[in-house]
Amino acid sequence: MTEEQIPVLAALRESMRAVHQAVAASPDFPPAQFLARLEEWQRMLDELGRYLAARGGASAEQLATLFEISTTLNASLDIDETLNRVMDSLIQLTGAERGCLMLVDDDGELNIEVAHNFGHGEELDLSRTVLRMAIEQRRPVLTTNAQLDPRFSAQESVIGYGLRSIICVPLQVRERIIGALYLDNRIKTGVFSEEDVALLTAFANHAAVAIENARLYTATDRTLAVRVRELTTMQQIDRELNATLDIHRVLELTLSWAMRATGANAGMLRLLGDDGESAITVQDGELPPSISPSDSVQKAMGRDEPMVLNGSHIVVPIRYKGDTIGLMDLWRTGERGFSEDHVQFVGRLADHAAIAIANARLYEQVRQANLAKSEFVSLVAHELR
Incomplete structure (x- = not known):
């Protein structure tokens, strides 16, 4: 069977090629992730085409379903809704009784993302041995009758759950296993075949890329939301800082926002004089005992970035024109110290506060100069009388 004899496959390849060219030619659309996905589709379609041509091909229904699944996967970045629809299609396509898709979390544990036709218990009655084998060996695992398969027949789950036909395919992105697709049938033997392995492998590669892109999208969207909230907060801070030229009020506002944003229990902000000594100090909360202000000054002088000490103490230099x-010192009690987000926030806050502090200092200097001028004029006028 040649590619020309598989119309859906040829049409899919041509469609992917057209989309690839359209995205590559667009100056406004960032193509990197989409191009990588399309290249992955192309590679898997090549493999599927060679396999089907060598084995006599899959049915038109299977190919049409695979095309529909691929389209569904890449039509939305709402991965939960997408995977639920896809799982229904896969069960119908392969004749499976049940199916689930599991993803590896940050701790390396498999978590259930989608499960169809299983019970409602916390533990799914499936073969963990098959799952583990597919992930560890990084290749599909197929058994037409687990009850008689020497690899699995002695396993408690196979015996206890009455498992028979099982197929499990790992989800892999750039040599990294991110999860597994598991289908089984407890009633019939010989439900799955090598043709199903090829089709599910093709789907697994599509699904792995789609899941990874959805994860990246979600992470990016979450990061963007955090940055928007931070920008809104910084705008509010700027409004409050610029609403006053009272140097004490500016220092109090800066310390208050820093403590509020980081969850600090205590804080101290010192305005330094020309000699490097504390000229004005504001504080809030109960400061830790036995603190030495000179220690913070020595450690932070000349630094551009905040410095974390022992995880629970941040020293933030406020710099203006070099x-x-x-x-500013912040302390946080308890097991949870300051996070990297906290450190970055107070660093940006210090940049905004530096301008307000410099303006307030300049205003104070001008005010003092005007007072001195007024006193001098009054003294001269008195002498002239």
């Missing part, structure tokens, strides 16, 4: 004009 000079350290202030230092």
Whole structure:
């Protein structure tokens, strides 16, 4: 059977090629991830085409279903809804009784993302041995009758759950296993064949890329939402800082926002004089005992970024035009210290506060100069009388 004899496969390949060219030619659409996905589709379609041509081909229904599944997977970044629809299609396509898709979490544990036709218990009555074998060996596992298969017949799950036909395919992206697809039938033997392995492998590669892209999209969307909230917060901070030229009020607002955003229990902000000593100090909360202000000054002077000490103490230099004009200390009690997000936030807050502090200092200097001028004029006028 040649490719020309498989119309759906040829049409799918041509469709992918057209989309690839359209995306590559677009100056406004960032193509990197989409192009990588299309290249993966192309590679898997080549493999599927060679396999089907060598084995006599799959049915038109199977190919049509695979095309529909591929389209569904890549039509939405709502991966939960997509995978539920796809699992229904796979069960219908292969004759499976039940199916589930599991993904590996950050701790390396398999978590159930989609499960159809299983019971409602916390543990699914499936073969963990088959799952483990597929993931460890990084290749599909097929048994037409687990009850008689020497690899699995002695396993408690196979015996206890009455498992017979089982197929499990790992989900892999760039040599990294991200999960597995598991289908079984407890009633019939010989439900799955090598043709099903090829089709499910093709689907698994599509699904793995789609899942990874959805994860990246979700992470990016979450990061963007955090940055938007932070930008909104910074705008509010700027409004409050710029609403006053009272240097004490500016310092109090800066310390208050820093403690609120980081969950600090205590804080101190020192405005430094020309000699590097504390000229004005504001504080909030109960400061830790036996603190030495000079220690923080020595450690932070000349630094551009906040410094974390022992996980629960941040020293934030406030710099303006290359000079350290202030230092902010934050303390947080308990097991959870400051996170990297906290450190980055107070660093950006210090940049905004530095401008407000410099303006308030300049205003104070001008005010003092005007007072001195007024006193001098009054003194001269008195002498002239």
